[in-house]
Amino acid sequence: MSVLLIAEHNNKEVKSFTLNAITAASQIDQDLHVLLIGHNADDVAKSLSEVPLVKKVLHMDNEIYENYIAENYTSAILKHADKYSHIVCSANTFGKNLMPRIAALLDISQVSDIIKVIAPDTFLRPIYAGNAFATVKSNDEKKCITIRPTSFEAAETTGGSAEIEKVDAADKTENTKFVNREEIKSDRPELGTARIVISGGRGLQSGENFKLITDVADKLNAAIGASRAAVDAGYITNEHQVGQTGKVVVPDLYIAVGISGAIQHLAGMKESKVIVAINKDGEAPIFSVADYGLEADLFEALPQFLEELNKLNTIQK
Amino acid sequence: MKILVAVKRVIDYNVQIRVKEDGSGVVTDNVKMSTNPPDDNAIEEAVKIKEAGKASEIIAVTVGEEKAQETVRKALAVGADRGIHVKVDSILEPLAVSKILKKIVEKENPDLVFMGKQAIDDDCNQTGQMLAAHLNWPQATFASKIEVKENSLEVTREVDEGLETIEVNTPAIVTCDLRLNEPRYASLPNIMKAKKKPIEQINASDLGVDTNPRIEHIKIEEPPKRKAGIKVASVEELVQKLKNEAKVI
Numbered sequence: 164m165s166v167l168l169i170a171e172h173n174n175k176e177v178k179s180f181t182l183n184a185i186t187a188a189s190q191i192d193q194d195l196h197v198l199l200i201g202h203n204a205d206d207v208a209k210s211l212s213e214v215p216l217v218k219k220v221l222h223m224d225n226e227i228y229e230n231y232i233a234e235n236y237t238s239a240i241l242k243h244a245d246k247y248s249h250i251v252c253s254a255n256t257f258g259k260n261l262m263p264r265i266a267a268l269l270d271i272s273q274v275s276d277i278i279k280v281i282a283p284d285t286f287l288r289p290i291y292a293g294n295a296f297a298t299v300k301s302n303d304e305k306k307c308i309t310i311r312p313t314s315f316e317a318a319e320t321t322g323g324s325a326e327i328e329k330v331d332a333a334d335k336t337e338n339t340k341f342v343n344r345e346e347i348k349s350d351r352p353e354l355g356t357a358r359i360v361i362s363g364g365r366g367l368q369s370g371e372n373f374k375l376i377t378d379v380a381d382k383l384n385a386a387i388g389a390s391r392a393a394v395d396a397g398y399i400t401n402e403h404q405v406g407q408t409g410k411v412v413v414p415d416l417y418i419a420v421g422i423s424g425a426i427q428h429l430a431g432m433k434e435s436k437v438i439v440a441i442n443k444d445g446e447a448p449i450f451s452v453a454d455y456g457l458e459a460d461l462f463e464a465l466p467q468f469l470e471e472l473n474k475l476n477t478i479q480k
Numbered sequence: 481m482k483i484l485v486a487v488k489r490v491i492d493y494n495v496q497i498r499v500k501e502d503g504s505g506v507v508t509d510n511v512k513m514s515t516n517p518p519d520d521n522a523i524e525e526a527v528k529i530k531e532a533g534k535a536s537e538i539i540a541v542t543v544g545e546e547k548a549q550e551t552v553r554k555a556l557a558v559g560a561d562r563g564i565h566v567k568v569d570s571i572l573e574p575l576a577v578s579k580i581l582k583k584i585v586e587k588e589n590p591d592l593v594f595m596g597k598q599a600i601d602d603d604c605n606q607t608g609q610m611l612a613a614h615l616n617w618p619q620a621t622f623a624s625k626i627e628v629k630e631n632s633l634e635v636t637r638e639v640d641e642g643l644e645t646i647e648v649n650t651p652a653i654v655t656c657d658l659r660l661n662e663p664r665y666a667s668l669p670n671i672m673k674a675k676k677k678p679i680e681q682i683n684a685s686d687l688g689v690d691t692n693p694r695i696e697h698i699k700i701e702e703p704p705k706r707k708a709g710i711k712v713a714s715v716e717e718l719v720q721k722l723k724n725e726a727k728v729i
Contacts, residue, residue, distance in 0.1 A: 180640075232646070233609070234618060256639040259598075260621045263574070263609035272575040272694035275604045285698070290603055291497045295506055298698040338618040338652075342634065342645040355640070359728070383729065401659060402642060407600070408658050410640075416728040426496060433706065437726045439718065445711075454709035454726065457718050464715050471719040475729070 164248030165194035165218075169240060170211060171257040174204040174229070177211060179356055180253040182320065183312035188251045189216040190280040191308070196221060196247070200239045202229040208327050215323035225332035230341035231257065237264045238333040244269060247305070249283070254309035255355075266307035273307040274299060278314035292407035292430035313355070313413040313434070347402050354386040354403065359416045362388030362405055362432070363398070366421020366442065366461055370398040375465040376420060382472050388412065388432075390422045406431035421461045424449025441465070481535045481628075481650075483526040484590035485560065486581055486608075487519040487542050489551040490601040503699040515551045518596025520663035521656040525626060526594055527559035528661065534628045535592075537561050541584055543568055543577050549679060557666035557674035564588075568684045568691065574602075576691035578610035583687045585615060590651065592633070597622050597655040608655035618648035621655045 168188045171178040189195050196219040197211050208222040223239055244250060250265060252258035254276040266273040278296075279287035285300045286308065354360065361383065363376045373387075380387050388405040389398065405412055407430040417435035422428060424440070424447055432438070433452045440453035443460050450456040457464060491497055492512040499506055515523075529535045540555035541564040542548045552563035566580050585593060598605040612619035620626075620635035624643070627634040637644045638657050666674070684691060712718045722729045 233621075237613070256622055256637075259605045260609065260619075263606035264613040264619065266606070267575065267578060267610035267613035270575075272573045273604070273606055274695065275606060288603075289703070290700070291491070291506065291601060292603065293703060294497050295499050295700050296703050297700050300696040300698055301694065302696060303694045336618065338649040339620075340647040342647055344639075344644045345642045347642040401638070416722070416726070427493065437722070437728050438706075438709070439722070450709075450711070452706050452709075454706075455718055455721055456709060456711045457715065458711060459715070467715040468719065471715055472729070475719070475723060 164192070165196055165246070166192045166249040166251060167240075167243060167247040168195060168197045169236070169250070169252040169258070169261065170197050170199045170207070171253060172199065172201060172204060172207045174201045175206060177207055178257070179317060180255050180312035182214070182317040183315045184251060184253040184310045185214060185216050185318040186315040187277065187280060187310040188249070189318070191249050191251070191283050194218055198240060198243060199223065200228045200236055202226050210320065212325040212327050213323045214318050214320055214325070216318045217323055217325045219325050220327045221330050222327050223330050223332055227332060227335040232336065232339050232341060233261045233264055234336035234339050235333070236261055237268065240265050241268060242333050243330070244305070249306045249308060251308045251310060253312045255312060258309045262307055262309050269305060269307065271303045271305055271307045272301065273309070274301050275309050276311045277308055278311050292427060293433070294426065294430070311411070313411055347400070351380065352384065352386045354388055354405070354410050354412060357386030357412070357414055359383045359385035359418070360388045360405070360412050360414045360432075360435070361385045361418040361420065362390065362422060363393055363420050364390035364422030365392040365396060367393060367398055373399055375461070379465060379469050379472070382469060390425070390428045392425070419449050419453070420465065422449055423447045424452065481592065482537045482539070482588065482590040483529065483535050483592045483594060484539050484541060484585060484588055485519075485522050485526050485555065486593065486595035487523065487540055487551045487555055488516040488596070488599050489513050489542065489544050489548040490516045490599055493517055493600055499700055499702045503701055505697070505700050513547070513550070515554055516596050516599045518598065518656050518658055521658060521660045522594035522596055523555045523558055523560060524661045524663040525656060529628055530559065539564060539588060539590065541566065541581065543572065543580050543684065545569065552679055553674055554666065556677040557671045558664055562677055563679035564682060565679050566682045566684050566687070572691050573693055573695060574604045574606035574610055575694065576689065578607050578614055579689045580684055580687055580691070581607070581611050582614040583689060585611070592650060593653045595655055597657050608653050612653040615651075615653070618652045619655070620646060620648050620652060622657045623654050624657045624659045626654060626660070
């Protein structure tokens with residue numbers, strides 16, 4: 164049997180988390196097929212076929228798939244489910260919304276948000292916001308799995324030449340209509356995939372003071388994050404939130420500024436490769452996960468930090 | 481319009497959980513328990529809709545052991561009209577819970593079912609979508625804004641790229657995100673009043689639902705600890721360490 168991975172895309176490009184999910188899926192079984200459900204998405208089909216880990220692309224093209232609606236995707240996926248031992252996708256808002264609907268209709272107990280493939284039926288997944296790890300074995304004959312994208316490397320995107328098979332569309336729901344999507348545009352790297360993230364917390368004291376963070380982010384070509392406290396206080400919009408209820412990030416460098424390090428924030432960043440904490444409270448829990456802690460007033464430290472960075476001429480972009 | 485709100489009792493979000501030494505789970509004895517945080521948002525939203533004159537009754541339902549009733553009682557104290565407690569002896573998987581909730585929906589015929597987007601214990605994020613699938617109802621997950629219309633809802637959803645708005649015909653399932661609203665606290669008089677509100681007890685075993693686990697928990701363990709870092713004395717030292725030691729800038 165083979166693995167069927169559901170691709171996330173915008174009809175123009177594959178979303179990067181799908182590439183991470185491809186890596187995980189290929190560890191379950193090398194016979195990996197990708198189902199692309201979209202409209203006028205031939206470019207996406209082609210780019211998926213060039214991913215060396217992908218053995219086949221099933222391309223379902225219909226105007227009903229112009230926008231992603233979980234109900235429509237579900238009927239599309241169920242048409243193909245029989246032939247596969249595993250149905251998988253990324254555990255972001257795309258896959259979290261979709262996979263349980265499929266699993267329920269197949270009467271499968273889904274395994275959510277895996278961070279490691281131990282065997283084709285056994286996986287490691289975080290529970291309690293990453294404060295415990297569970298090794299779980301699925302005893303369902305078929306498995307429905309979602310994959311935490313930041314726990315797997317992105318798959319190579321060139322060199323492959325998988326077959327693209329056109330497949331027919333499925334039923335359309337009349338009960339859900341797409342209205343609109345407000346995408347937040349930014350020149351900065353995306354929070355979920357940035358190499359460096361600098362985050363601000365309640366210590367910033369105001370939205371205006373986030374400029375101190377922005378200046379350093381510009382210099383380091385970093386994404387900007389925030390604690391839930393900073394978001395709740397209205398300093399910054401919620402798409403910047405890092406934590407259990409926001410985004411989980413795993414950058415090479417995470418700089419936490421004025422963030423105390425509540426459990427819920429740590430859950431979103433503690434897997435980062437190098438963590439820096441700048442906080443005036445030396446007892447703040449953030450220091451317990453920091454590789455480098457600086458006990459200092461951020462209003463003095465951040466401008467100095469920028470100055471020191473300006474002295475270096477080797478900042479990697 | 482009738483709204484059913486599903487709530488779950490979980491370890492309080494402020495508690496630092498401890499893993500049992502034998503790897504069988506986490507310690508729950510003598511640990512503070514509360515309503516799953518986004519379930520509070522689900523109750524709050526239902527109460528607001530009722531206060532706006534757009535709903536006639538709110539029923540709070542939980543599936544859990546004896547003490548899970550406390551969670552229903554709390555929902556009654558902030559505005560739910562009556563409760564249902566489906567009693568189970570063991571921890572159920574979301575698939576089983578969704579099948580139980582389907583039975584309750586068939587019995588109560590609500591127009592809307594609300595619940596939190598995810599429980600903060602198992603972090604599965606499945607039950608709402610699974611219930612929607614069993615009922616063949618539309619689903620609106622991660623709701624941060626709900627507008628009630630004639631025979632539909634307009635729901636703004638928090639997605640990775642920003643915000644997405646969809647319109648779902650009722651009956652529908654909505655899973656609630658934390659920014660949907662600010663849950664109120666129960667006042668003392670309302671807590672007293674809630675004690676008189678009815679909670680119907682149902683044994684899960686009487687519902688004819690297969691609740692057998694499909695997933696084996698082989699081991700629960702603590703995540704690998706980060707090795708302790710160092711404190712630096714100055715910004716200058718920090719930048720030097722990041723450049724020369726960690727080599728990340």
